[in-house]
Amino acid sequence: MSELRELYQDVILEHSKAPRNYRELQGANHKAEGYNPLCGDHFTVYLDVEGDKIQDVSFQGSGCAISKASASMMTQSVKGKSREDAEKIFEQFHKLVTGAANGDRDALGKLAVFAGVSEFPVRVKCATLAWHTLQAALEGKQDSVTTE
Amino acid sequence: MAVNSVPFELHPPMDRGGITSYGVEEVRRDFPILQQQVHGHPLVYLDNAATSQKPRAVIDAIAHYYERGNANIHRGVHYLSEHATSEHEAARRTVQAFLNATDKREIIFVRSATEGINLVAQTYGRVHVNAGDEVLITAMEHHSNIVPWQILCDEKRAHLRVLPINERGELRLDELPKLLTAKTRIFAFTHVSNALGTINPVKQMIEMAHSRGVPVMIDGAQAAPHIRVDVQELDADFYAFSGHKAYGPTGIGVLYGKRDLLEAMPPYQGGGDMIRSVTFEKTLYNDLPHKFEAGTPDIAGAIGLGAALNYVERLGIGNIAAHEHDLLVYATEALLAIDGVRIIGTAAQKAAVISFVIEGIHPHDVGTILDREGIAVRTGHHCAQPVMQFFRVPATARASFALYNTRQEIDALAKGIEKVKEVFA
Secondary structure (H helix, E strand, O other): OHHHHHHOOHHHHHHHHOOOOEOOOOOOOEEEEEEEOOOOEEEEEEEEEEOOEEEEEEEEEEOOHHHHHHHHHHHHHHOOOEHHHHHHHHHHHHHHHHOOOOOOHHHHHHHHHHHHHHHOHHHHHHHHHHHHHHHHHHOOOOOOEEOO | OOHHHOOOOOOOOOOOOOOOOOOHHHHHOOOHHHHOEEOOEEOEEOEOOOOOOOOHHHHHHHHHHHHHHOOOOOOOOOHHHHHHHHHHHHHHHHHHHHHOOOOHHHEEEEOOHHHHHHHHHHHHHHHHOOOOOEEEEEOOOOHHHOHHHHHHHHHHOOEEEEEOEOOOOOEOHHHHHHHOOOOEEEEEEEOEOOOOOEEOOHHHHHHHHHHOOOOEEEEOOOOOOOOOOOHHHHOOOEEEEEOHHHOOOOOOEEEEEOHHHHHHOOOOOOOOOOEEEEOOOOEEEOOOOHHHOOOOOOHHHHHHHHHHHHHHHHHOHHHHHHHHHHHHHHHHHHHHOOOOEEEEOOOOOEOOEEEEEEOOEOHHHHHHHHHHOOEEOEEEOOOOHHHHHHOOOOOEEEEEOOOOOOHHHHHHHHHHHHHHHHHHO
């Protein structure tokens, strides 16, 4: 049960029930869809990028608690950041959830609550789906990305 | 067992003649994999619709073949080759008896039910389906009984038609007469739905198709391990099932086809064993069933499947069906007693498959939490995305039962679901 509590932390459950920035973004100039064929999770990430800066970010879609909370907290963490900073956060986040390294938890801030994911390898895709979608949106890819 | 408290009517299995129950605890000892703990809990394996576990008899038959009997078949005059050939053919006779086929030449060994369906689509289908023709399937098919027909229809510029389902997950048979048109070349449908558990009235459907001169391809992957299948009684034209869902190994499956249909069909793949003679000018194909078995087959797999079906027959498929039906009723009741649980697929005739969702909790999270309790269920779309779309759910959790499952395991599942709700409370 303790590993489960590590995974399903209160913050994560709370974000999954009441996701932040959960809407279509009016005036978005970047947008991408992400899809996890394993479980049917499906998200759209909207971005308003001015120059190098992510002015605003939102998402919509359906998915498990982990993927939804991850998307919600991602929008909070990258809003107002530069592209480069957003990429760096994803890099650290990826390390965290795969257990590859301790990662720079300071840089991750609240996102550190996802550390429990590393004990559940099949759920890494859930935690990273929104981030892959964000990356695709930043790169301006039109095709949907999948976690496969 | 208070069947009355189930809000939808679950009919007992049709074939219950001569039931004698077997001791499930004793049977469980035949399955080595069940004797283990997962995450510190006894394994509760409820993912049988994905694949079943294997009894010792199957594991031993395969090991024995590789330890004492391995040789290529239909080739050598030496002892081992003859022995392997006769074991392989004995397995074919076991399958023939299992399906009550008239002739062992009607039993084609393939890799899986999926390959059996592809074989029919690519041989019978490519000969008989032409531009403007129609192929009829149903709304509850597994992707493996959708995509092979889409590929065929795309190539031939033919049309794929779909028999709809109702809210209980039953086929809309009232729609069938108008979908069986003069252009329908084949009707492909599942015997039992993997995502909903529905047992379709296949005999009636076959009669309706045949009355319009339409042959049928039946996907029996979820039926053959659980209920009696008699291809003669059904008058099935083609019937496919997978070995690994029937307590046999992966990599082996069966396609049954009526002999006259198989005789008239072109081969599926070319290669060794499927030929009588080869010159660069002309090749004469081998007789059935070898015409459809190019290359060295999965000899160990066929022998393992034979052992699996013998095991099933020893327990009696009627007994297995009765046992699993008891589990279905018990589990349906147990799950519906839990607040917020909704069962997807409430047909009157069901196999022991229960797809469910818990209000406000994604099936993937359900699966992870149950797993930590040692309970294996499938979560996702079950390779039946159109079914998920129909019921407007992204996915479900699915508990599917086999001959070795127990009521205690269902109690564990119910407790596990309570735990899921606790985590999300």
